[in-house]
Amino acid sequence: MMLRPNFDALRELHDCANDRLHIHSPTIQQALVNHQQERWVHEIWESALRILDVCSSTKDGILTVKQQLQDLQSTIRRTSVGGETGFESKLAAYRLYRKKLRKEMVKWLQSLKGMKKKKKKKKGAAIMASDWVSVVVEDNLVAVGNVLGEVRETTISIVDSLKSLLSIPRTKCGSSLGLRLKLKLMRMSNQGSVCELGYDEKAFEAVEMAIDDIGFELESIFRRLIQTRVSLLNILSPAT
Numbered sequence: 001m002m003l004r005p006n007f008d009a010l011r012e013l014h015d016c017a018n019d020r021l022h023i024h025s026p027t028i029q030q031a032l033v034n035h036q037q038e039r040w041v042h043e044i045w046e047s048a049l050r051i052l053d054v055c056s057s058t059k060d061g062i063l064t065v066k067q068q069l070q071d072l073q074s075t076i077r078r079t080s081v082g083g084e085t086g087f088e089s090k091l092a093a094y095r096l097y098r099k100k101l102r103k104e105m106v107k108w109l110q111s112l113k114g115m116k117k118k119k120k121k122k123k124g125a126a127i128m129a130s131d132w133v134s135v136v137v138e139d140n141l142v143a144v145g146n147v148l149g150e151v152r153e154t155t156i157s158i159v160d161s162l163k164s165l166l167s168i169p170r171t172k173c174g175s176s177l178g179l180r181l182k183l184k185l186m187r188m189s190n191q192g193s194v195c196e197l198g199y200d201e202k203a204f205e206a207v208e209m210a211i212d213d214i215g216f217e218l219e220s221i222f223r224r225l226i227q228t229r230v231s232l233l234n235i236l237s238p239a240t
Contacts, residue, residue, distance in 0.1 A: 005153075005154045007154070007217050007220070010150055013147050014221075014224040014228075015224065016143075017143055017144045017147040018224060018228055020140045021140065021228065021231035021232065021235070024136060025234060025235050027140075028041065028137050028140065028141070028235050029235055031134060031137040040138075040141050040145075041232070041236065044141060044144055044148065044232065045233075045236060047145070047148050047152070048148060048225060048228050048232060050111060050115060051148065051152055052225045052226070052229060053111075054155055054159070055221055055222045056222065057104065057108060058105075058155075058159055058162065058218055059215070061101050061104065061162070062162065062211055062214065062215045064097060064101075065097070065098070065101070065166070065211060066208060066211060066212075066215075068090070068093065068097060069094070069207060069211075072090055072091065072204060073204045073205065075090055098166050101166065105162070108159055109159055109160070112155060112156050112159075113156065115152060144228070148228070151221060154217075154221065158214055158217065161210075162211065165210055165211060
C-alpha cells in the first residue's frame with residue numbers, strides 16, 4: 001500500500017523555498033554576474049521545468065478522465081442498456097483513452113525517476129568575508145534543490161496513484177468480447193441494466209472523488225512550481 005505524502009508539510013517547505021528565492025534573488029544574480037553557481041542555478045531551473053511539465057500533462061489527463069467518467073455516470077443514470085446504446089461506445093472511448101494515458105504515465109515516471117539527485121556539500125573550512133555572497137547563494141540553492149527533490153518524489157507518488165485508479169472500476173464481464181456478448185443478450189431480452197455489467201454509479205463516484213483529491217494536491221504543487229519558475233526566470237534573465 002502506497003503511503004500518502006505529507007502534502008501540508010510539502011506546501012510549507014515549497015513556500016519557504018520560494019520566499020528564499022525571492023528575497024535573495026539580487027544576491028544570486030550578483031553571483032551569476034561573477035560566474036559563480038551558474039551551473040547549479042541552471043540545474044535547478046531544468047529540474048523545476050521537468051517536474052512542471054509532468055504536472056501540466058497529468059493535470060490535462062485528470063481533466064479528460066473526469067469528463068469521461070462523468071459522461072459514463074450520466075449515461076448510467078439516464079437509461080438502461082436496453083434503451084441506450086451509447087454506453088458501449090462511451091465505455092470503449094474511456095478504455096481507449098485510459099490505455100493511452102497509462103503509456104504516457106510510464107514516460108512521465110521515467111522522466112521524473114531519471115532526474116539526478118544532487119546535493120551540495122557544505123565546506124568545513126573557515127569562511128572569508130569575500131566568500132559571503134557565495135555561501136548565501138549556495139545555502140539558498142541547496143534549500144531549493146532539496147525541496148524540488150521532495151516535490152519530485154511527491155509527483156511520482158501522485159502519478160502512481162492515478163495510474164492505479166485507472167484500473168477501477170472493473171467489469172464482471174472481463175474482456176471486451178465478454179462485455180459485447182453480455183450487452184447483446186441484454187438487448188435481445190430487453191432486460192437488465194448497466195449495473196449488471198459491474199459498472200455501478202457508486203464505483204464511478206468513488207474513483208472520481210479520489211481523482212479530485214489527487215487533482216487538488218497536484219494543482220497546489222503546480223502553482224508553487226510556477227512561482228519557482230518565475231523566480232528562477234527573473235534571476236537568470238539579467239545573466240543571459
